[in-house]
Amino acid sequence: MPADQIASRPSGGQSAVLAVPAARPLTDAGMDAVRAQFPALSREHDGRSYVYLDGPGGTQVPRGTIDAMVGYLARFNANHEGAFPTSEESDAMLAEVHAAAADYLGAADAGEIVFGQNMTTLTFALSRAVGRTLKHGDEVVVTRLDHDANVAPWLALQEERGVRVRWVGVHEEDCTLDMDGLERALGPRTRLVAVGLASNAVGTLNPVPRIVEMAHAAGALTYVDAVHAAPHVPLDVASLGTDFLVCSPYKFFGPHLGLLYGRRDVLEGLDAYKVRPATSELPGKWETGTPPGESLAGLLATFGYLEWLGATFGPGGSGGGSGAATTRRARLRAAMGVIGATERGLARRALTALGGVPGLRLRGMVDPNRLAERVPTFAFTLAGHSPREVATELGRRGIAVWDGDYYAYELIRALRLAESGGMVRVGFVHYNTAAEIDRLVEALAEITGRSSAVKGEA
Numbered sequence: 001m002p003a004d005q006i007a008s009r010p011s012g013g014q015s016a017v018l019a020v021p022a023a024r025p026l027t028d029a030g031m032d033a034v035r036a037q038f039p040a041l042s043r044e045h046d047g048r049s050y051v052y053l054d055g056p057g058g059t060q061v062p063r064g065t066i067d068a069m070v071g072y073l074a075r076f077n078a079n080h081e082g083a084f085p086t087s088e089e090s091d092a093m094l095a096e097v098h099a100a101a102a103d104y105l106g107a108a109d110a111g112e113i114v115f116g117q118n119m120t121t122l123t124f125a126l127s128r129a130v131g132r133t134l135k136h137g138d139e140v141v142v143t144r145l146d147h148d149a150n151v152a153p154w155l156a157l158q159e160e161r162g163v164r165v166r167w168v169g170v171h172e173e174d175c176t177l178d179m180d181g182l183e184r185a186l187g188p189r190t191r192l193v194a195v196g197l198a199s200n201a202v203g204t205l206n207p208v209p210r211i212v213e214m215a216h217a218a219g220a221l222t223y224v225d226a227v228h229a230a231p232h233v234p235l236d237v238a239s240l241g242t243d244f245l246v247c248s249p250y251k252f253f254g255p256h257l258g259l260l261y262g263r264r265d266v267l268e269g270l271d272a273y274k275v276r277p278a279t280s281e282l283p284g285k286w287e288t289g290t291p292p293g294e295s296l297a298g299l300l301a302t303f304g305y306l307e308w309l310g311a312t313f314g315p316g317g318s319g320g321g322s323g324a325a326t327t328r329r330a331r332l333r334a335a336m337g338v339i340g341a342t343e344r345g346l347a348r349r350a351l352t353a354l355g356g357v358p359g360l361r362l363r364g365m366v367d368p369n370r371l372a373e374r375v376p377t378f379a380f381t382l383a384g385h386s387p388r389e390v391a392t393e394l395g396r397r398g399i400a401v402w403d404g405d406y407y408a409y410e411l412i413r414a415l416r417l418a419e420s421g422g423m424v425r426v427g428f429v430h431y432n433t434a435a436e437i438d439r440l441v442e443a444l445a446e447i448t449g450r451s452s453a454v455k456g457e458a
């Protein structure tokens, strides 16, 4: 195995990776109010509620988001920059959703916000533009903990531009990044470091502020994949210090879209692939073709949902706390505080409960004292059952989970799990409940119990 693939010892001990606003978890009444916002959560399966543990693949959306999408199509569906009311209304909404996303990410201005089809498509576009500036022998750094959407676009530059790709491995014991390996990978030719904020397989939060510092000290740009982190932690491009950050609204309670932040001077300095009449102003220069109006209207309503969550259950809200959030950014951050506090309770319970299932092996951080270094996404194998078998059995019981590699292509291979079907992944978001964890664990016990009974009979 290459030395950069699995490092020998865990880095351990890095404290909370990101500053999370203090908040209380949702109470039972708060959880009921939250769940009531999501129509999909009332779906049933064989007379029991359906359990969505597939959040890492895409979350459910609040009613307001659905209504806003329908409302857009019903009332002001129009292409942009027309001289008539529906186009003007649509353009006003587009400006507002850029401003809201800037508040969500802590960007300096709405011009730094670029929407696209999804994170992968945005990253291919951006990496092609960065590639135009690179010379033979320049280097980019990628990691074995990342989703392939933050790896493959940079790998392609090897062939296209003669760029050298340097890899950062992971510590097998706890699935943290090998920071010493990162240090070694950086050098005078490093032009860009691509890294994830959270692993979509095992939930590790990477120390991105430090990684950005190290990359900048080497004179490199940073491209942070925050897709998996976004539903769990507050995002703040200023305190992360990153040049780029990407996420996907469909993973944080919005419609299917991609969202990219780029520092103004960097976005302005790069050449975009665009049609000749397209504007060279930000963000239009990077937003190719006609914008998906209904999805963006939906996203604006998703931000509205998060503001409601923060205003109601964060500090000063009617659901508890002691000082109202007065700006959109403050309400959005307050929401992430509530989400974080709620999820920590779920993560603790899930770790204990999954740890008690016979034959179940969790990968990644399993120490309940390190919850600040992870998000509540857990990947495991179950002895005697392929991940697909487990996912299918859970699916039959109305519990949606993923199996396979979920495009955490390098990690699953580094852990030598590709041949055996990867791992089962369960992901919790703030609308999941303790009762759902109990349902999951009961179902897993049934699956393992049934197999021991069958073995016993044999």
Ligand SMILES: Cc1ncc(COP(=O)(O)O)c(C=O)c1O
Binding pocket: 056, 057, 117, 118, 119, 120, 121, 147, 149, 150, 196, 198, 199, 200, 225, 226, 227, 228, 247, 248, 257, 258
């Ligand atoms: C961490 C991470 N990065 C990138 C992606 C790709 O996102 P998109 O589907 O928006 O292209 C995903 C999707 O699962 C992801 O989990």
